[in-house]
Each structure stands twice: as structure tokens, then as C-alpha cells.
Amino acid sequence: MTTTETKIILNKDILRITKDSDVVPYRNRVKEYAVKIGMSLVNQTKLITGASELVRNMLKYGGGGEARIEVITQGRNTGIRLVFTDQGPGIPDIKRAMTDGFSTGKSMGLGLPGTKRLMNEFDIQSEPGVGTTVTVVKWKNG
Amino acid sequence: MEKIPILKMGSFLLVTIQVDLYDQLAENLESDLINMVKKTGAKGVLIDVSSVSIIDSFMGRILGNIATMSRIMDASTVVVGMQPAVAITLVELGLPLKGVYTALNVEKGMDLLRSKILQEEGPQDDDDDGDEDHTE
Amino acid sequence: MKNEAVKIFQKKKSTILENWMNNQLQDDGLREDLMSNEDLRLQSEELLSSLVDSLTDANIESSGSGDFDTIRDILASISISRAKQGYSPRETGLFVIGLKDALLKTLGTEIKDPETLYKQSMMVNKVMDNFAMHTFETFIKGREEVILRQTDEIADISTPVIRVWDGILALPIIGTLDSSRTQIVMENLLQEIVDSGSSIAILDISGVPAVDSLVAQHLIKTVAATRLMGAECIISGIRPEIAQTVVHLGIDLSQIITKASLASALKTAFNIMQLEVNKKQKLKA
Structure with a gap:
């Protein structure tokens, strides 16, 4: 597969996440889009589970923020891209946060590395004091 | 407040999760279930997840907690009916639910619990499974 | 200035078709097993009419023009269907190259002045080469689709429970x-x-x-x-x-x-x- 081709956004949706009860509606919205593009059940489940992890992370460490859902295409591939942006304290050591078993909260510490395994693409940008942006892509047949 | 019903079947408790659990609901379930174990002196807990489409690390933690807590109170926990897609995702996520027993369906889950109880109670109690003579 | 080539093509459409058909029928690589001569003639006629109709004085010099979208679509569907039927890339390419030959031959007999002939031929050459390239591209795409489908099929049959x-x-x-x-x-x-x-x-x-x-x-x-x-x-x-x-x-x-x-x-x-x-x-x- 060529990675030089650019990704084209076909459709997008933005949700604000501020409280725990926003998680389930957000997940349902992601699911709607995944079903619409005909994603297989296993990939859907991986995508939604990953989305759930990231949105919870954003609530817990970033104090909530903005969650964007995009339907994208690249070459002959169709998929879903999720972007999570918060204005929280940021992550001082991304490398450590991406290690299995590392956690600053009371969770099991598989949020980020576990989620990365569920997705096809995973990118995290963070600046202490400014905020964190996590971008993930799951292809329909990935 | 929505609540997930807990059914008592002999010496077992059965919980069927049919909605997507949001955090508060899951935490309530955890404490309700543990209280029920204490109140009924149940020997086993069956959690039916056959209609759950997502188990993330939060939900996985709740299941693990329930298992560990009931273990301390002398009851085994069996998670039954997990969907294939959910199982694959959990493995990929790195969450193998250690310490939780699993079974294909409620019936097999009950068989499993019965055999566990038989094992533990050993020779002095042979064919009287499901009997409630616990002293706590 | 009225473009010579455009005028000639419109006038001599049937001669060109005849020449082109002859080119194709005489070729050793003619695949009568895959397509009847009748169908081949229909396909050729459709492409030629579409080419003559969309060729104008203005666009003959810019082969990327949007006026040629119909032709590109026709070429794409022909080469994809040929790829699936099992034509070789050479056979598919000859289809378009054969048309170029026919067009150039007609120009050669109609235009007497060598300088005009050269200029017009170069123009036609450029347009047709562009189409040939497009044909190859879609042909390969068609083959890729076949491969992808087969990959899926292999994956399916190889895991019986x-x-x-x-x-x-x-x-x-x-x-x-x-x-x-x-x-x-x-x-x-x-x-x-x-x-x-x-x-x-x-x-x-x-x-x-x-x-x-x-x-x-x-x-x-x-x-x-x-x-x-x-x-x-x-x-x-x-x-x-x-x-x-x-x-x-x-x-x-x-x-x-x-x-x-x-x-x-x-x-x-x-x-x-x-x-x-x-x-x-x-x-x-």
C-alpha cells in the first residue's frame, strides 16, 4: 500500500466531551459511522474500544475536550479517523506513557499502548501546560 | 436511577448486562453485587455479557474487581457468553481478565461453578451440590 | 485557423474505422476466443465516434482537457473489462495504438503539405499517447482488483474449521x-x-x-x-x-x-x- 497518497476527508463530526456520561453517546456516534462505511464487526469493536479508552483518558487527564470523528479515504482504502484534543496539563514523557504497564492514574496502564495495538495509525502530540492531541486511524479492512 | 437486576438462582447470582454500561452504572453494579454476595451467601456469580458489544479497560477492571472481591468472600465469578469480537479486542488491548473464569453460556457457567464447589468442599459432601449450609 | 486534423477526422470517420478494424483483425494477437469480431467492431465504433465528437480545434492541443472525460471513461471500462477477461497488456495496448496508426495514415493521405502534416501528426500523436497511457494505467488497476479478490478468496478457503x-x-x-x-x-x-x-x-x-x-x-x-x-x-x-x-x-x-x-x-x-x-x-x- 502506498502511503504517499493523501487522505481525503469525506465527512466529519465534532463532539464536546466534558463528563462521564458523554462517553457512551460518543461511542455510539463512532459506531454509526463505522457501520455506515461497512467496517467489519471485529474492526468496529477494536475502533470503538480504542475510542472509549482515548475519550476516558481525555476526561481523566485532560479535563475533557473535543472529539472529532472523520470518514476518510486514501487510495482504495476507507476508514475512520478520530482526533482528541484537550487543553489539559499535557504529558511530560510520551515515551513512558506509551509503555505497557505505565500509569499515573489508578488504572491498569494499558490505555495508550493497548489502544495503539487496536488501531492502524496512532499519533500523539503533547506539550506540557498547553494540551494533548491524539489522532488515530482505523481502516475498514485493516 | 437505572439499575442492573441481580437474580438469585439457588446458591448462585446471575447478572445479565444488556445495556452499554456507563461508568456510574458499572460502579453501582460492583457494589450491589458484592452486597448481594454477602446477603445471600452465594457461592458463585455468573455475569452474562453476551449482549455487550464493547468491553474497554474500565469495564474490564470492574469485572476483575468483582471477581477478586467475591473471591475474598468465598464465591467464584464466571463471565459467560463473551462475543468473539470482544474477546479478540480484549486480547489485543492486553487485558486477558486474569482470575476470572469464563464459560460459553449460562448453562456451562453453572456446570463450571458446581464443579468448583465440589472440588473445594471435597469428599465430605458428595451429591448434595447446590446445598446452602455455609457458616460465616 | 481551422484545424486540419479535426476536419479530416470528421469527414473520414468511416475510412478510419475500416483501417483500424483491419489493423486489429490482421494482428496475430487477435483474441477471437475472448471477443467476437462483431463486439470488437461495436467497441471500436463507440470509441471512435466519441473521439471525433469531442475533438475540437481548441482541445486537440491540450490532451488533459476535461472534454476528453467521456473517452477516458470508455477507455477505462474497456481496459478494466479486458484485464478481467484475461487479455495481455500488449493486446489491450494494441487496441489504442491501432487507432493511432489509422488516424495517422488518414492524415498522411489527406494532407499534402509536409510541414502541416508533421505538425498535425505530432498533435495527434500526443493526444493518442496520452490515451494509451491512461489505458495501461487502468489495465493495471483492473489486474490489481483481480489479485485483491483472489487474495481474499485464498484467505477464506485456507482456514476451514x-x-x-x-x-x-x-x-x-x-x-x-x-x-x-x-x-x-x-x-x-x-x-x-x-x-x-x-x-x-x-x-x-x-x-x-x-x-x-x-x-x-x-x-x-x-x-x-x-x-x-x-x-x-x-x-x-x-x-x-x-x-x-x-x-x-x-x-x-x-x-x-x-x-x-x-x-x-x-x-x-x-x-x-x-x-x-x-x-x-x-x-x-
């Missing part, structure tokens, strides 16, 4: 295990466990040429997923070489039940299910 006993499934894996294949294997196996209500699955890897740490990782994941569903998974068909590499690579398979042969795995499965297989007692007559 067999019910060997009431409650026992077997899955012989043949060929290399990579992550996409493991995903399919896992999905098929787990779905079959649900459908059949089986409590034991045997994964036979005698047909897997090599087990490296990645393959082992995949096997461990499959076993873990099976257990989450409430079934047990036995891995059988471990050849001595595989046992050696597993140990040398330091892979920990101690959490998994492994057996050398499918037969011994089946025996273990019977044990777990508390079944016993006995030789039939012969009744004395």
Missing part, C-alpha cells in the same frame, strides 16, 4: 501465519465456537512452515481469546524443529496445552470432557 466431535473443533493451519491471517483464523474459530457451542478447540500447526516469535505471539493471542470466550485451546502438530526454535527464541508456551500430534490432542480433549473411547466388545456367536 472442522467439527471433529460433539463439542470439539479442529482447525488445521496450512501456510505462513501473519497478522492478517491470524485475525481471520481467530475470527473463524471463535465464531464457530459460538455457533457449535464447542468447549475445546484444537489448532493444528503441522502445516505451518516456521514458527518465529511473531507467529508464536499470534498463537498465544488466539489461545487467550478462546479462553476469554470460555473454551480451551490445544495446539497440536508441533514438529521437533518448531520445538527447537521456540526454545531457542525463548518463547514461553507454558500457559498453553501443546501436543505433538492431532491424535494426542484429541485424546487430551476427550480427557478434559471426561469421555472414553473403547474398543467394541465382540459378541461370541
